[in-house]
Amino acid sequence: MKMNPSKCRAVRFTMARAKDPLTYTLGDLLISEASSCKYLGIILRSDLSWADNVNNTVKKAWKALHFIMRILKKGNSSTKSLAYTTPVLPILEYGAVFWDPYREGQIRVLDRVQKKDAKFAYHTNESNWETLSQRRKISRTYAHFKAYSGTRA
Numbered sequence: 001m002k003m004n005p006s007k008c009r010a011v012r013f014t015m016a017r018a019k020d021p022l023t024y025t026l027g028d029l030l031i032s033e034a035s036s037c038k039y040l041g042i043i044l045r046s047d048l049s050w051a052d053n054v055n056n057t058v059k060k061a062w063k064a065l066h067f068i069m070r071i072l073k074k075g076n077s078s079t080k081s082l083a084y085t086t087p088v089l090p091i092l093e094y095g096a097v098f099w100d101p102y103r104e105g106q107i108r109v110l111d112r113v114q115k116k117d118a119k120f121a122y123h124t125n126e127s128n129w130e131t132l133s134q135r136r137k138i139s140r141t142y143a144h145f146k147a148y149s150g151t152r153a
Contacts, residue, residue, distance in 0.1 A: 009034035054106045080121035
C-alpha cells in the first residue's frame with residue numbers, strides 16, 4: 001500500500017504546555033503537523049479535548065433534527081419519536097464509548113438536542129427516554145465487559 005505524504009498530518013497528543021518542535025518525514029517529504037485530525041468520524045485534538053468532536057456531533061444532530069421537524073410537522077408522537085431514534089440518536093451516540101464527555105457544558109449541549117425532540121414529539125420537556133448520559137454509561141459498561149471477557153459480539 002502506498003501512502004500519499006501530501007494527505008498525511010502528524011498530530012502529537014500531549015497535555016504538556018511547552019512543545020518542542022519535531023519534524024516528521026515520510027520518505028524524503030516533510031509531513032506537516034496539525035492540532036487535530038478526524039479518524040473514523042471522531043475528531044481527535046492534540047490537547048486531548050473533546051470540544052471539537054462534541055460541537056461537530058451537535059451540529060450534525062441539529063441538522064438532522066431540523067430536517068425531521070420540517071417533514072413531520074403533522075405526524076403523531078410515535079412517528080416523531082421513531083424519527084428521532086432512527087437518524088438523530090445514532091449521530092449523538094456514535095463512538096460515545098470512546099469520547100464520553102465529562103464537562104457539564106458539553107453534556108448540556110448534547111442533551112439539549114434530545115430535549116428539543118421530546119418537546120416536538122410529546123409537546124412537553126419530559127419523555128420516557130433514557131438520558132444520553134445514562135445511555136453512554138450503559139454503553140461504556142458493556143464495552144468494558146466485552147473487553148474484559150474477550151467477547152466480540
